[in-house]
Amino acid sequence: MAYVAVKGGERAIEAAHAWLAEERRGDPALPELSLDQIEAQLGLAVDRVMAEGACHDRGLAALAIKQARGDLIEAAFLLRAYRTTLPRFGASLPLETDAMRIRRRISATYKELPGGQVLGPTFDYTHRLLDFALAAEGGTPPPAPEAEAAPAVMPRVTGLLAQEGLMAPEASSEAEPCDLTREPLAFPAERPLRLQALARGDEGFLLSLGYSTQRGYGNAHPFVGEIRMGAVMVEFEPPELGFAIELGEITVTECQMVNQFAGTKTEPPQFTRGYGLVFGHGERKAMAMALVDRALRAPELGEPVEAPAQDQEFVLYHCDNVEATGFVEHLKLPHYVDFQSELEKIRLLRREASGE
Amino acid sequence: MVPEPALPDPPLLQAMRRRWMGLLARADAATIAARLAEAPALPPHIRLRGPETGLVMTRGRQGGDGAPFNLGEMTVTRCSVRLEDGTVGHAYVAGRDARQAELAAVLDAALQDPDRRPALLAAVIEPLAAAEAARTAREAAKAAATRVEFFTMATMR
Structure with a gap:
């Protein structure tokens, strides 16, 4: 595949990134989200990014979510990219x-x-009714009940x-997995x-x-x-x-x-x-x-x-959504030369069809 | 030839090291530092390796009890240090906290010294163990409160 190098777009790209940073921050009159807040209060988003980013680190996943403005596939992509910068120490024993x-x-x-x-802590059995108490910044809920835990x-x-x-x-092999x-x-x-x-x-x-x-x-x-x-x-x-x-x-x-x-x-x-x-x-x-x-x-x-x-x-x-998004979104990149050849082919076919 | 210091039985030392290394891996740097404030000063050390952050591939088992498979990586920070008497300490801790890894490595080295061990166990390790036990007990109690208690109706007549 041939892509035409993009030249002359640097200034536009810089301006686009500056605008992105501004949009990410949103209204500066509002307090900025901290990574601790994302980790603690958007914990299931953090979990999903770790799972699909295939890298367990709650702090990094929270950072990726903040940087990606809440786009979880973009965040997983950021986490995958970061992990390539780190050495591998080895593999754990299988989790029991x-x-x-x-x-x-x-x-x-x-x-x-x-x-x-x-x-x-489950959503099951909740009524799936919007809780407007949360919109009003519901404060700190009372501590969850505790019961005597039998050594279960x-x-x-x-x-x-x-x-x-x-x-x-299950196969009881201890073979090194691919x-x-x-x-x-x-x-x-x-x-x-x-x-x-x-x-x-x-x-x-x-x-x-x-x-x-x-x-x-x-x-x-x-x-x-x-x-x-x-x-x-x-x-x-x-x-x-x-x-x-x-x-x-x-x-x-x-x-x-x-x-x-x-x-x-x-x-x-x-x-x-x-x-x-x-x-x-x-x-x-x-x-x-x-x-x-x-x-x-x-x-x-x-x-x-x-x-x-x-x-x-x-x-x-x-x-794999990182691979899928890469291939789908690459369609946004310049395909000017590919398309020129398609244009010429269609024009030729039309001329032939109309007997010119 | 320097006589070998009187070490506990190696399997026993290994079990003790496993325990304190695990507890230090699950505590953050600030918590360890706070405990150290109550302990005798740590001996000087030199860094042999790190602290450096890398990845460990975590594995699961297919069906929960079958052949291993690669689940995904996790960040891990490691550090190795040597004390002046030559004792080497190691740390591998989940996450990216370089200070935690270095403190854990120095403590691993210092705790291997039978003279230093009792004070460090008392000031650092046992409080970490107690805090962890309290934390896990609290969580187990919350889980227990969500256990469904089925009851069968008495014979309906």
């Missing part, structure tokens, strides 16, 4: 989500399960099913690579694909086995120490989607899993990811690949 400090844990398959249903054991729902032999076990940030996508993509792509994929795109599987595009009969959200420890083994240490805690959301599986000649009918895991509190994303993960497992489970959500090239090549 069964040891999560639970803030929310629900199951749609078992009403009474060990550890119970813990609603946590929170076994996985998938584990409960596995005990009965009703849940297909890394999208190091090697380009290649097909067929193994499940670890697919999960990495989905974890950083666009929430809206995955939500729509997940929805399509429910509406009949793909043979899905899912149940939310479990959603859990809370803090997990990140452990890392520095080579100079020779033992694993804790780097800190991060919040993640995990979704285990339980799906029917009719069985094959060699495998009995049982349940299979779709899995979602995302940085921060991102329940919709984790659920959508789990639906799409399960849909993408069609070939390995001997199911026909007929629907868009089951087509790994379609899903994995298009779920």
Whole structure:
């Protein structure tokens, strides 16, 4: 592709950026947003930018949101660009989500399960009525109620099913997973690579694909086995120490989607899993990811690949919003020479058609 | 030949280091500095590496308990220091706080010295542990308040 270099536009670009800075700040008579405010009060936006930017750092995500004027895809792009400036120290040990400090844990398959249903800070059951008290700067709400916390054991729902032999076990390989940030996508993509792509994929795109599987595009009969959200420890083994240490805690959301599986000649009918895991509190994303993960497992489970959500090239090549926005928005760049040739071709065709 | 200082059993020292390094990684620089104000002065140190910020790729497991996959990166700051007696301290802490990483590395070195350890544990590490326990207990209590208590109706006649 040929792009004509833009010359002579420097002054215009400078002025455009100055105006952008002014628009970003808005009315100077109003107090400026601080990063702490964004982090604390727009926390779910911060979580989404970390997930789609594939980089966990609340402060950087808040800065990106401020710089992008609240455009979350632009913010994810800024975070992705920043991470390329940093060295990689290594990879963590796999997060042990069964040891999560639970803030929310629900199951749609078992009403009474060990550890119970813990609603946590959720929008569920709110009436979705605009709260004008917030418009009037509602002040500080009273502290949330507390109750005696039994040392709760929170076994996985998938584990409960596995005990009965009703849940297909996961591959227990400890193989080094492929890394999208190091090697380009290649097909067929193994499940670890697919999960990495989905974890950083666009929430809206995955939500729509997940929805399509429910509406009949793909043979899905899912149940939310479990959603859990809370803090997990990140452990890392520095080579100079020779033992694993804790780097800190991060919040993640995990979704285990339980799906029917009719069985094959060699495998009995049982349940299979779709899995979602995302940085921060991102329940919709984790659920959508789990639906799409399960849909993408069609070939390995001997199911026909007929629907868009089951087509790994379609899903994995298009779920990344930073790549998608780059290619769509590049259409704004000058294509003067390309278009000149198109113009001449159309004029020629018209002359030929009219017999001149 | 300098005789080896009497160290605790290496697995025990390793377990202790794991604990204090974890607690220091979860505390911010201001909190650590405030605790240090109550402690004997830290020994002088030289920087061997950093503090420098980089990335660690966090991993999950497919299905929660299967093969690992790359979830996404996180920012991590590391620092290594040496005390005058040659003891080396390390820190790897989530985030970009260079001061936290350096304080944590110096403390890791100083805490390895059995003579310095009791005072530093008492002034810095145990208060951090207590504050963390209080924080997590509070959060667990809030979560417990949102636990659904199903009750079954007594037999309807």
